[in-house]
Amino acid sequence: MLLNDVTDDVSNQLQQQSGLGVQITAKNDVPERGPTNGGVWFQIPRVTAVFADLKGSTALNSDNRPKEAAHAYTYFIKAMTVTLDRFGAKYIDIQGDGIFGLFGGSGSTFSAAAAAITMRTLSERVVAKLFDEATSVDWELTVGVGVDYGTLLVRRLGLRGTEENEVWAGKPVNVAAKLSSVAGPNEIVVSERVFQQYEEASNIRKRALIWSCGCCNGDLNGLGLDLLAGETTCLWDEEGAPVHMGLDFDTVFKLQSTWCVKHGAEFCEAIITGKHPR
């Protein structure tokens, strides 16, 4: 009988795992692959997870509009993958129709921030444009990005003889996914502990991450990094964290801005390197 077979199989597999026990090995950076041997798990501190969600994708019903849905996912997932990779994400994976990247080591929050703003910018300026050219559907392609920071555990698990997958246990991936789902169209939402790192960063990073370049409404006369923090507009909105989501912080911070076409490159460099670009 099938049910008894399944139950026996699960029991046997769990007994085998139980015999292996659990061994936690500390790692400094995000590995490309989790361990498969014995009961070993890697524990990695200071990981920043960036999760990108294609907004309103259920409205692009793949039963009715398979070609349009395929176009949207192809352009979106490709663009997000390349961006995460180029900004130094050590691990990139697709979860459902969303995609996440993990940044490790010191400075992970800042590479992740630069990647997130680029993902949001390119979704609007490149991905949505290409989608509109390729299709005639009345649906706007937008992204929601969530970012969180903390410690992760990883190992590879799956059926023997088939492809095993990384299991990432811990807050950052979960919380980043939740924040991407509450983000509005073309909005980035970061957790309180991520924004705290922006506020505690060096002057140049704080300047580039939190404050505007001074340009507005297509007028590119802003003074960019020469304006001091506080002399221009704060780009982030502080809001109460959504309730009933099991989040362990009270506040989230939201950003809707894209990179300025004039100052974006130097702001991006300042955020990543922590130095004033010359």
Ligand SMILES: [Zn+2]
């Ligand atoms: Zn500007």
